[in-house]
Amino acid sequence: MNHVVGSQEQVFALLANPATHGGQSVKRVDTHAAVLFLTREQVFKVKRAVQFPFLDYSTLDKRKAACEAEIEVNRPYAPDIYLRVVPITEDTVGQLALDGRGVPVEWAVEMRRFNESMTLDHLADERRIDVALAEALGHVVAGAHRVARPVEPGAWIEALGTYIDEHVVAFGETPDLFPAADVAALARASRAVYERIRPLLVERGRHALVRRIHGDLHLGNIVLILGRPVLFDAIEFSPLIASGDVLYDLAFLLMDLVERRLAPAANAVLNRYLTETQRVEDLDALELLPFFLSMRAAIRAKVTAARLEQSDPEARPYLARDVRNYSTGRAASWRRRRRC
Numbered sequence: 553m554n555h556v557v558g559s560q561e562q563v564f565a566l567l568a569n570p571a572t573h574g575g576q577s578v579k580r581v582d583t584h585a586a587v588l589f590l591t592r593e594q595v596f597k598v599k600r601a602v603q604f605p606f607l608d609y610s611t612l613d614k615r616k617a618a619c620e621a622e623i624e625v626n627r628p629y630a631p632d633i634y635l636r637v638v639p640i641t642e643d644t645v646g647q648l649a650l651d652g653r654g655v656p657v658e659w660a661v662e663m664r665r666f667n668e669s670m671t672l673d674h675l676a677d678e679r680r681i682d683v684a685l686a687e688a689l690g691h692v693v694a695g696a697h698r699v700a701r702p703v704e705p706g707a708w709i710e711a712l713g714t715y716i717d718e719h720v721v722a723f724g725e726t727p728d729l730f731p732a733a734d735v736a737a738l739a740r741a742s743r744a745v746y747e748r749i750r751p752l753l754v755e756r757g758r759h760a761l762v763r764r765i766h767g768d769l770h771l772g773n774i775v776l777i778l779g780r781p782v783l784f785d786a787i788e789f790s791p792l793i794a795s796g797d798v799l800y801d802l803a804f805l806l807m808d809l810v811e812r813r814l815a816p817a818a819n820a821v822l823n824r825y826l827t828e829t830q831r832v833e834d835l836d837a838l839e840l841l842p843f844f845l846s847m848r849a850a851i852r853a854k855v856t857a858a859r860l861e862q863s864d865p866e867a868r869p870y871l872a873r874d875v876r877n878y879s880t881g882r883a884a885s886w887r888r889r890r891r892c
Contacts, residue, residue: 560601563640563658564589566648567596585609585789595663596638596650597622607789616659621788623661629696629766629783635662672771672781676812685781686809686817689774690824692781693805697798697829701764705757708795709750715847716742722854730853738850745843752837756797759833765801767794770808770852799837803844804851811849 567589568578579590585607589596599615609615619637626634638661641654648657668674672689675681720739723730756762766773767787774781787794802825809818826834 560587560598560658562648563598566640566650567598567660572650590665593665595665597661597663598640598658606793609789612656612658616656618789619659619661625786625788625794626784628699629786632777633663633666633782633784635664638662666775666777666782668775670776672774672776673808675776676771676809676814681809681814681817683817683820685776686820687824689781689805690821691828692783693769693802693821694825694828696766696783697763697801700798702760703762703764703791703795705754705762707792708762708797709753709757711792712753712796712800712847713743713746713750715851716746719850719854738846742843742846749840749843752840753797756833756837761799761831761833761837762795762797764791764794765796765798767796767801769801769804771805771812774805797837797840797844799834799840800844800847803841804848806841807845807848808852810845811852 564580564587566572567587568580570576570578572578573591573594576591581588581590585600585602585604587598587600589598597619599609599618601609601611601615603610607618609618616637623634623637637659638651639656640658640660641649641652642657643649643652643654647654650660672681675685716739720735723735724732753762766783768785769783773785774783776782802822806818806822809815809821
C-alpha cells in the first residue's frame with residue numbers, strides 16, 4: 553500500500569487534464585495541505601505529501617486514512633457534498649487513471665461541487681447575512697453539537713493552554729505584523745485568564761460538553777445550499793484539534809462575524825443557539841466567551857499570516873489587513889448583549 557508515484561505532480565497533471573473528466577474544464581486550487589480539482593459538478597481533493605507538527609500526510613497509507621477520515625467526519629454535516637474516496641491507479645505500463653483497475657498510487661476525496669460564491673465569507677463581504685440567516689446558523693450549529701460525541705476532556709483542556717505559547721512562537725516569526733510588546737501582553741493576559749477559567753472548563757468536561765466538534769467553524773467553511781446553511785471541511789487530521797468545548801467551536805463563528813463588523817448577526821447566532829440548546833450550563837459559561845473569541849482570533853491571525861508568503865503580491869496588503877484585524881483584539885473585546 554506504500555507504493556508511490558515518483559512525484560505527486562504526475563497525479564496533479566492527470567486530475568488537471570480535461571480529458572480525465574470527459575472534456576470538462578478543470579479549475580485547480582492549491583492549499584498548504586491539499587490540491588483540489590474542480591469540474592462543473594465534481595471536486596477531487598488530494599492530500600499533499602507533507603508533514604507538519606499538526607498533521608502527517610507523508611505516506612500513501614496516511615493520505616488514504618486521512619481521505620477516509622474526511623468522509624467520515626464531514627458526511628454527518630454535509631452528506632450531499634462528501635461522496636467517497638477514489639483511487640488514482642497505475643497500470644502495468646505506468647499509465648495513470650482516475651478510479652482505474654491498476655495499483656492505487658494516490659487517493660482523493662470526491663465531492664459534489666457547490667456554488668463557491670454562496671459560502672458565508674462571500675455573503676458576509678456582500679452584507680447578506682441578515683437576522684434570519686444568522687438564526688438559521690445558530691439552529692444548525694446547535695443541531696450539530698446536539699449529536700456530537702463527547703470525548704475525554706483532559707487532553708483538550710491541557711492542549712488549550714499550550715496553544716497560547718504556540719501563538720507566541722508563531723507571532724514572533726513575523727514581528728512586522730505582530731509587535732513583540734503586544735504579543736507579550738496578549739500572552740500574559742491569556743495565561744492569567746486560562747488559569748482562572750480552568751476549573752470551569754473541567755466542570756464542563758464533567759457535563760460532557762467537551763465533544764468531537766467541527767473544529768474549524770469559520771464563515772468560509774459554511775455554504776448556503778437551497779437556502780440552508782451547510783457546514784463542511786471539518787477537521788479530520790487531528791482528533792485533539794477537532795475536540796473542544798462546544799462554545800469554543802461556536803466562538804470561531806462568532807469571532808469571524810464580529811471581525812467583519814457583523815456583531816448583530818453574531819448576537820442573533822448566539823441567542824438562537826442558546827434558545828435551541830436550553831442548557832443552563834451554557835449560561836453559566838458565558839464568561840468563557842471572551843477567552844474563546846481571543847483564541848480563535850489568534851488562530852485566524854496566525855493562519856492568515858502564514859498565507860502571506862505564498863499569496864499573490866496584489867493580495868498581500870489585504871491579507872496583512874486581515875491579520876491586523878484579527879490581532880488587534882477587536883474580536884476578542886466583543887461582549888454578548890443577551891436578549892431578555
